[in-house]
Amino acid sequence: MRVQQTLANAVSCSGVGLHSGLPVTLTLRPAPADTGVVFVNRSGKGGASLAASVEHLVATELCTAISGNGFQVKTIEHILAALTGLDIDNVYVEVDAAEAPVMDGSAGHFVRLIRSAGIAPQSQRQPYLKITRPLEVVDGNRRVRIEPSSTTKITYSIHYNHPLIQTQTYAYEHSVHAFEREIADARTFGFMQEVEALWARGLGKGGSLDNTIILSQDGILNESGLRFTNEFVRHKILDLIGDFSLLGVPFIGHVIAERSGHAIHTRLVQQILNHSDSWVLLNAEEPVAASEPRSAMAVPRFASLVALQAS
Secondary structure, rough: OOOOEEEOEEEEEEEEEEEOEEEEEEEEEEEOOOOOOEEEEOOOOOOOOOOOOHHHHHOOOOOOOOEOOOEEEEEEHHHHHHHHOOOOOOOEEEEHHHHHHHEOOOOOHHHHHHEEEEEEEEEEEEEEEEOOOOOOEEEEEEEEEEOOOOOEOOOOEEEEEEOOOEEEEEEOOOHHHHHHHHHOOOOEEHHHHHHHHHHHHOOOOOOOOOOEEEEEOOOOOOOOOOOOOOHHHHHHHHHHHHHHHOOOOEEEEEEEEOOHHHHHHHHHHHHHHOOHHEEEEEEEOOOEEOOOOOOOOOOOOHHHHHHHHHH
């Protein structure tokens, strides 16, 4: 167990939305303990806030988006992955557009931004959701499963009929150091024919060789090459880390994913919350199990999780 963490200072960056192509500024600000990750609308006379939670998830193509309280923000998975990967629990994420900036297509820029702001420990302990029974979502040949484990692990497999990819499998065990070294700099990718189809439909307007690995029939168009020979599967793990942050609390378990994506990731997140008999919520004081009486686990941010297990 560890204490909760936030940022030591506010910090900002500017870029374009991957799908909208519109300019956007993102500002990260420290937040009190038990706040969680909260997006704040700073466009026009905005100011509405929205917790990064699966209950606010909306269906979108090729990204993760939340909506509520009068605004929507898309393509949030990379900033969420950076915050989760660095064990940042409480932060306000201000945006002045309806999409987070893509930056270089990875979480690396956000990681360096957070590092420049500094990380501040807080007095409250950080609860964890510990998986006690397996859960799985299957959709044809795509699946994602979570099993009990003593640590937080992800094993991901992808399969593409392309000479640079074919079958790639990567096993990741969470630590801040491992996230920064193995996952954070892996970029999003797409096939040239798919990119052209997205452009024709008004999507991917902000995509370029500066923020996306674009694959031709037998190679890539990016002159800079790959950052890792298996950058593709590493980026899929990055996406999953961001998507699973919508649980609202770090998890302890082993996620096994094959050919999956944002929609199936978040379906499993929802299934976890729907099956409160498959996990316990741990905090610094004691495990909270479904069979135990609830009294004073009074942290508002986690009250809904406690209530789920009490039911």
